[in-house]
Amino acid sequence: xxxxxxxxxxxxxxxxxxxxxxxxxxxxxxxxxxxxxxxxxxxxxxxxxxxxxxxxxxxxxxxxxxxxxxxxxxxxxxxxxxxxxxxxxxxxxxxxxxxxxxxxxxxxxxxxxxxxxxxxxxxxxxxxxxxxxxxxxxxxxxxxxxxxxxxxxxxxxxxxxxxxxxxxxxxxxxxxxxxxxxxxxxxxxxxxxxxxxxxxxxxxxxxxxxxxxxxxxxxxxxxxxxxxxxxxxxxxxxxxxxxxxxxxxxxxxxxxxxxxxxxxxxxxxxxxxxxxxxxxxxxxxxxxxxxxxxxxxxxxxxxxxxxxxxxxxxxxxxxxxxxxxxxxxxxxxxx
Amino acid sequence: xxxxxxxxxxxxxxxxxxxxxxxxxxxxxxxxxxxxxxxxxxxxxxxxxxxxxxxxxxxxxxxxxxxxxxxxxxxxxxxxxxxxxxxxxxxxxxxxxxxxxxxxxxxxxxxxxxxxxxxxxxxxxxxxxxxxxxxxxxxxxxxxxxxxxxxxxxxxxxxxxxxxxxxxxxxxxxxxxxxxxxxxxxxxxxxxxxxxxxxxxxxxxxxxxxxxxxxxxxxxxxxxxxxxxx
Numbered sequence: 001x002x003x004x005x006x007x008x009x010x011x012x013x014x015x016x017x018x019x020x021x022x023x024x025x026x027x028x029x030x031x032x033x034x035x036x037x038x039x040x041x042x043x044x045x046x047x048x049x050x051x052x053x054x055x056x057x058x059x060x061x062x063x064x065x066x067x068x069x070x071x072x073x074x075x076x077x078x079x080x081x082x083x084x085x086x087x088x089x090x091x092x093x094x095x096x097x098x099x100x101x102x103x104x105x106x107x108x109x110x111x112x113x114x115x116x117x118x119x120x121x122x123x124x125x126x127x128x129x130x131x132x133x134x135x136x137x138x139x140x141x142x143x144x145x146x147x148x149x150x151x152x153x154x155x156x157x158x159x160x161x162x163x164x165x166x167x168x169x170x171x172x173x174x175x176x177x178x179x180x181x182x183x184x185x186x187x188x189x190x191x192x193x194x195x196x197x198x199x200x201x202x203x204x205x206x207x208x209x210x211x212x213x214x215x216x217x218x219x220x221x222x223x224x225x226x227x228x229x230x231x232x233x234x235x236x237x238x239x240x241x242x243x244x245x246x247x248x249x250x251x252x253x254x255x256x257x258x259x260x261x262x263x264x265x266x267x268x269x270x271x272x273x274x275x276x277x278x279x280x281x282x283x284x285x286x287x288x289x290x291x292x293x294x295x296x297x298x299x300x301x302x303x304x305x306x307x308x309x310x311x312x313x314x315x316x317x318x319x320x321x322x323x324x325x326x327x328x329x330x331x332x333x334x335x
Numbered sequence: 336x337x338x339x340x341x342x343x344x345x346x347x348x349x350x351x352x353x354x355x356x357x358x359x360x361x362x363x364x365x366x367x368x369x370x371x372x373x374x375x376x377x378x379x380x381x382x383x384x385x386x387x388x389x390x391x392x393x394x395x396x397x398x399x400x401x402x403x404x405x406x407x408x409x410x411x412x413x414x415x416x417x418x419x420x421x422x423x424x425x426x427x428x429x430x431x432x433x434x435x436x437x438x439x440x441x442x443x444x445x446x447x448x449x450x451x452x453x454x455x456x457x458x459x460x461x462x463x464x465x466x467x468x469x470x471x472x473x474x475x476x477x478x479x480x481x482x483x484x485x486x487x488x489x490x491x492x493x494x495x496x497x498x499x500x501x502x503x504x505x506x507x508x509x510x511x512x513x514x515x516x517x518x519x520x521x522x523x524x525x526x527x528x529x530x531x532x533x534x535x536x537x538x539x540x541x542x543x544x545x546x547x548x549x550x551x552x553x554x555x556x557x558x559x560x561x562x563x564x565x
Contacts, residue, residue, distance in 0.1 A: 005357040009462075012361045016468035020506060023472060027400075027501045052501060100391070104499060 028052065029064060036063060036081040041094040041107070041136035042128055043076045047143055048105040049096040055080045057109045062086045065107060075128075077135065080107060093125050097141035105143070112137060341448035351454040359420045359455065359521070360462020364469055366419060367412045371470035374407050375399060375477030383486045392488050396496025399478035404505045408471040410557055413516035416463060417549035420517075421524040424455050425545030428528025429538035437529065447529070456521040463517025464510040471509060504564075512560045519552035 025032070043049075046068060055063035063082035071077040082088070089111035099106040112129060115122045121139050128137035142150075267274070287293055291300035298304055322329050341348070382398040428451060431437050437447050475497070482488040524545045531541035 005353040008361045009353050009356040012364065012462075012465050012469075016465040019472045020468050020510070023475075024503050024506050027498055028503060029498065052498070 035084055037084050038066070039080045039082055039092075039136060040134075041078050041080065041138040042071060043078065043094075043096065043138035043140055044074065044124060044128070045140050046076050046078060046138075047096050047140040048098065048103060049078065049107060049140075050105065053105050053107060054099070055082060055094075055107045055109065057086060057088070062109070078107070078138065082109075092136050093129070094136050094138040095121070095141060096138065098143040107138075341446055341453050344446060344449035344453070347446060347449035348453040348457070351450070352458055355454045355458035356462050359416075359423070359458045360465055363416050363419055363462075363466050366415050367466045367470045368473045370411050370415050371403070371408065371474035372477045374411055375403060375474040375479075376481045378402055378407070378474075379478040379481035379486065383482070383488075392486065393492040393496040393499075395478070395482050395486065395488060396493040396498075397500050398496075399482070400475055400497040400501060401505060403474035403478065404471050404509050406509075406557075408474055409467050409509045409513040409516060410553060412467045412470045413463065413513060413520065413553040414550055416459075416466065416517070417520045417523075417553060418546050420459055421520045421545045421549035422542050424521060424524030425528040425531070425542040426538060428525055429531035429541040432529055432531050433534055433538055451529070452522075452525045455525055456518055459517035459521035460514050461517070463513045463520075467509060467513035471506070508560070508564055511564070512557060515556045515560065516553045519556055520549040523548040523552060 049065060049068065051065050051068060053065045054061045055065065063080050065078055066081050067079040069077055088109065091112040092109050093112040095108045095110055096105060097108060098104070112125065115125060121141070124139035125137045128139065288296045288299050291297060378399045379395055382395045383392060386392055386394050437451070440447055440450060479493050482493045483490060527541040527545035527548065531537045
């Protein structure tokens with residue numbers, strides 16, 4: 001009976017111990033054969049991070065928080081157990097952040113480089129990254145409570161501003177504001193009428209401006225073409241030739257002018273004799289026209305012309321006959 | 336005081352200890368497990384009813400684990416054992432008292448504390464944590480099975496919640512409490528049993544009183560440990 005009691009009690013105690021120890025190890029995910037490696041990170045403040053909180057890498061749980069302790073120089077050091085098979089970043093850092101709205105926190109492993117954009121986070125990581133003997137730098141994001149408190153402060157500020165606006169806009173201010181709005185509406189109506197009146201004028205001015213602009217554009221195109229031609233002429237040396245030719249022509253013109261000047265001087269010096277010659281020629285021509293003298297008779301009497309014409313005809317006939325019958329008129333004999 | 340002095344009389348209470356451990360502890364395991372099964376089921380269903388909507392359902396695991404390990408496991412087990420063990424001790428010792436068997440022991444130079452009280456109190460103190468450990472394991476397992484089968488919850492989700500807020504303190508806190516419950520229940524049973532007077536009616540009254548005092552002691556100690564250890 002006694003042996004039976006001892007066996008039953010011993011069995012119950014052993015089973016209970018096994019349950020307690022096994023359950024505790026299983027629930028805390030403790031590994032007997034050390035499949036995980038230990039790392040340490042330091043923070044200025046760990047927020048709501050607690051022992052047992054998950055450690056994640058790119059959102060995947062790779063370990064858990066093992067221990068949290070205060071360290072010198074106002075640091076908080078946190079030990080993590082992380083699966084040995086995990087490929088960690090070359091320079092890891094840890095960011096503790098709220099994992100849900102229900103107070104859960106997680107430690108997220110991130111690469112230290114590049115540093116995050118958030119200046120506060122960047123500052124915390126930079127400070128914690130100073131040489132600390134293999135300890136990872138850590139930073140903490142504000143939790144929901146802090147964000148809610150900040151939002152509450154902002155809401156309070158907005159309420160203050162609203163209250164002040166409400167105080168500033170009393171009944172008198174509202175009446176004046178309504179009157180101002182009415183005045184503004186009247187001014188707006190007048191502006192509409194004025195704008196309608198000015199619209200036609202503005203249209204005409206616009207059309208003219210447009211036509212002027214087109215003309216200027218055409219002139220500009222013409223000028224551009226002329227410039228291109230001038231540029232082409234300049235480029236081919238034609239302008240130089242033209243200039244040379246012009247220069248030579250100018251020299252010729254100058255020489256001709258000089259000759260003309262000398263001719264004119266000679267003519268001026270022989271002007272009296274020339275006048276006399278012209279007068280003599282004039283009187284001669286008058287005599288001829290009047291039929292005086294031989295030339296006058298020749299010029300006014302057609303008999304000579306007819307006889308001359310007859311003589312020429314007979315002469316041509318003679319020449320034709322000579323060509324046709326040369327032996328009739330020429331006889332060549334050597335001996 | 337006298338019971339404390341009797342602790343040194345190991346030769347008297349030593350041979351009786353395993354018998355009392357089996358009677359008060361091992362034989363109480365079935366009732367503790369039975370209570371734990373339904374506690375786990377009810378906790379899982381209640382927590383899913385409470386958490387519907389805003390709170391994620393995997394918190395069922397956290398609530399079942401924390402509640403069973405820290406509170407309901409030790410307290411409900413203690414209450415059940417207060418009825419079973421406390422009543423048993425009070426009735427047994429009360430009967431011995433009113434039938435003058437205790438006087439006979441003293442006549443035979445047996446110290447009543449060493450022979451009757453110490454083995455019972457020690458056995459209850461040592462075995463209540465053992466029974467509670469079984470109750471914890473069964474309660475959590477029952478809640479787990481309920482969550483998987485009756486709730487829209489998977490095993491990884493339940494374990495995520497169970498492990499989320501787990502600390503080793505959760506277990507030893509419950510075990511320490513249950514040890515104190517065992518000592519209190521056994522002491523109340525012994526005190527009321529040895530203090531019973533009259534006949535069967537006196538024994539019945541002592542038994543009832545022992546159970547009531549045992550339950551009250553459990554609740555007071557529960558609050559005490561919560562204040563001291565949490």
